[in-house]
Amino acid sequence: MTFYRRQALWGLAFAAPALLLFGVIVAYPLLWAGWLSLQDYSLVGRKVFTGLGNYARLLSDPLFWKSLRNSSVWTVGVVPVVLVISLPLALALNLPLLRLRAAFRTAYFTPVVTNVVAAAFVWRWLFDPQLGPINQVLKLIGIQGPAWLADPRSALPAMMIVAVWKQIGQALVLFLAGLQTIPQEFTEAAQIDGASPGQTFWRVTLPLLNPTLLFVVVILVINALRVFTIPYVMSAGGLQWQTPGGPLDSTRVFVLHIYDVGFVRFQMGYASANAFVLMALIVLLTLIQMKLIQRPFEY
């Protein structure tokens, strides 16, 4: 046995546990879901092969389009807002003169480590139309607050506010880490050359932050498309006798739709087809983001 072959075998042996785990936990369920998406399969019934029938059915399913629309609104609403808030905060926390930096960082990161279900319950109470503190404060300044979660027009935006609150800390920490990897010499050189703070940010910091920015955007978009817990708990968590994704499907995001089809209506084949569409959508959007945002550079 040659040295290289022996080395390859050793490498394979070391990688085997991880490969096995990947196969059992990721690859097998993925392939199985792919196979299920070609079947008409109720959770408590028999499987009947239908080919691409489930995918064709998606096109004429109003709930599919509704959930896709809601997820798109969520993504377009949440991701830019998180970026716009977290990046300036990260820049501020990166200032050498700032005191209590660790305290601020902890404060902003707290929502990330807070249990999302518990947080969603608390937010549900905050958004109560009559007794909730948010509308009480609005009332003090003479504004009649919306019905928030009880109104199809305001329910999704209310939940998006929670998603923004939950994710700012994560994006902030990532941006802060990215900012701290940028060599000080670049910004100092720009300042010596007479660049204003704005010019330094736009021409030096932001381009050098590109890998972090790309990573944060990709992660946020994936999170937005996969969101489930916040709309589920806030629309129907606890013994409320409410429909998940309500009122009137106004908060029925894509993963909630998949859950409803699979585990409420038991149409696992159709739910799997929906899940594959989501996966394709995420892959496609990630590739587009990489194409549009990624700026390869070396220093």
Next chain:
Amino acid sequence: MLNRKLILPLVVILTALLWPGHSVAQQRVTVLHWQHFHEARAAALRALQTVYQQQNTGVAIQTDLPPLAQYFDKLLTALATGSGPDVFQVRAEWMPILINGGFVAGAPESVIAEANIGDFFPWTLTPFRRGNRYYGLPTDVQHLVMYINNPLAREAGLDPARPPQTWDELVTQARRATKRDGQGNIVQAGLDTRYKWAVYSSILYQHVFPNVVNPAAKRAAWGGPQGIAAWKIVEQLLRGPAAVDSPRFLPGQRKWEAKKAVFYINHPVNRGVIEQLAPDIAYTIAPIPRTGRDLVIPARFWAYVVNSRSRNQEAAWRWVLFLTSPVGVRTWMKEAGDLPWRQSLVSYEPNAVVRDTLKFVRPVDYTGNCDPIRDNLFDAVALTTTPIEQLVAEAVAKETQCVQEALK
């Protein structure tokens, strides 16, 4: 370093402990039992579990009570993957699917002989029977009653002893009892409509005959004038400035138990919840309102069934037998406020209204898992101005599709 002198005694002790024939614990049969959590019924189950284990020392009952919202996810995933508990609770309407799919075991003849099957209300057994075999026994048998908060009713000038007899009277009285703030927001509901199913089913099953869902034709049968008339009553309750409740008022909260509503339609088992959450409320139980004709009360019940893959089917069926025995039913009645679902126990029901209205029961039709469609229609009546006819037509089309999916 282990002392060598210790090795032999250790081996002997470990062998003795692990040897199957010498283990007392392994002689016990463990029956795994799942049902959804309910404040009052959980307490009753614990009481029954204790008694049963004392009487049957060789059997251990292990219970798991997930919240209702997650119960079916857990149960059906387990069943679909060939596992699951020995005994579980399901909606009686689901029996056709479970029997056809081979998920539930038929009861041994000895169990049926002991169950004194003739003592159950006949309509509670219909879903379980296939030929001469029974695939489950009833539990959590529930019809509907109306709860009235006495002080709040009196405050509104109503007499709890003279409850509304018809839906029109309920609309009138509930409107009188509804309170609003300066901006017109409800601050006290005339009728707590949180349990939507109870409200719309009460009305629908009094209007639509002979079937609300036609299983033979696999279609929802409430799209005609009767169904529209039923939903027009919901419209009177929920739409416009005279609405008696609103999804915007304390959404998702127990308004009646929080003393923020006067009337409330729910199951008799809700007495157990009231006892736990709001024991200080003085209340009256009245029959639900009726249309012009005789009183009709929709009833829904659950089943205790045994998993066909259970290795302890005999022990599991014995446990089900105990849960549904006269002793079991009386415990459910006493601890949880359940209805008597054995005819011989009707006299033990302390409330005359609950007892007397049992004869007006109409079991609900099989709907697959299509309740969310009617729930959404209920919300749409409250939250939109779309004509009822259009909303009903759309919902009936969706439900028909849902029923066809479930029954194919």
